[in-house]
Amino acid sequence: MDLSNKERESIGLCICLEAVNEIVNHAVLDVRKSSRIPGEALIYFKDLVHRSLFIIRILDFAKEAGDSKLTGVSGSCVDILEKVCVESELGTDDSVRELKSAVNNLKHWLDQKSPIKLWLPTLNLDAEIEVSRIEFLKISGNSSKHNISRLTGVSKGIRTILSEHGYDVPIELIPLALEDFQEHLEQNYFTYYATWMAELLNEIRWGIQRYLEPLYAVSYKHQEDGFSYRFEFPEGFNHEVPKQWFWRLMNHTRSGPYIDSFRTPASLREQSSLEWGI
Template identity: 30%
Template structure:
């Protein structure tokens, strides 16, 4: 059973790693400014990879077939808000009871800003689902449509039953109830509408939210890095070495490895600079 310090090392390193995979200069075209007008994907394939990885980041980590949740992570409460059914829940646990640092204000602000945005709703007007001859104004939470598009980008039609259910519910709430078969027929056009237009527009802002969380983790871990990093006496100019004073509360092998990974990441600043997308690029949807 992981203790809270071990769990924190796992959560922080995992979050940082997932964000590194999404927000980097292989996925996005490199910018040097702190105030870019927007982020642009390198290719359509990179955009698709981004939403698949984002969908995983926004997915709940659950127990499987009665087994405990992997790596000793805590389950979200039964009355969880939507953003608690994402990896943000585990970052919230760190902010509520920090172990490796003391000041989680910036991390909490970054997490809550993204959570509030994800839970917000917008109306997509005149969504043309031509495959079933329906045009509707769909009200949807940002987190819901992003998860749906992430799944649709990753899975074939046979594995989209849950998302067909979500789509049918959105259509019913808009006054257009459809059958299950119609729901399957509408999946592709829903994906085209919400992914190619709305998500591509949102991706710059999502990148900013994720980058802010990454920088907040970096800032939070700096005091621990300075405490932990040291050069062993056996280090020489020919064979330079470094090590970390692993906290006594971290003993499980996976937690020790992830603590080392988190400290190694903390040796240098995140490779994407802090940036702010202007407000005029955040006003639609």
């Protein structure tokens, strides 16, 4: 299919919106609003499985590339949203402003380099390393996603990181230390930053909502029976498949985000215990 830019954007947006919905929702997260400071909230995980799922899905959202045939982007959901923010095919006036801010904030957070200190008993190594948060996310998310036989790439990446910081560790020893890394990252680092991460993703969901609301307002039509409804397709929708994606996207807009917008307390925007004293 030779899809128009609007058709491709609607497909990409729907994919990204559904990916965020799978991360920030009340089935995975326990959102506890502050009783003292309006607008603030804390995020807790239902259990350890949901904690792992949260990290895996954020990694997929931020890093895993999809097929460009439908969206026109050979990249992750973040890459798709960056293109939306530039081209804004379905937006009106300045409706993309909040989405653009949310995407930039998430990218800045992921790209931020974070120095941490790790005690790796398997290697008898007390290491200080500094890499971007997305690199930590790749280690933790892939370790939760795959069994140890599938983690060759992660092991090579860890060895490279250690080597760049002056620690010479044989590659064959790295798989034995993956559990040490996972304990530090998933059980400490990403647990501390979970509320902030959830806020960043939730703001993207709200950004998509604000971006699409003007289009939804003109596309949504009540039927004469007073109960059913339909959506009018914007100009540029010529194929059945993207029309179905558009209908799906508008229904998500009709439903709205699962979680209210919230702010992370300042105490959870500082340093995890792995970063103290560095």
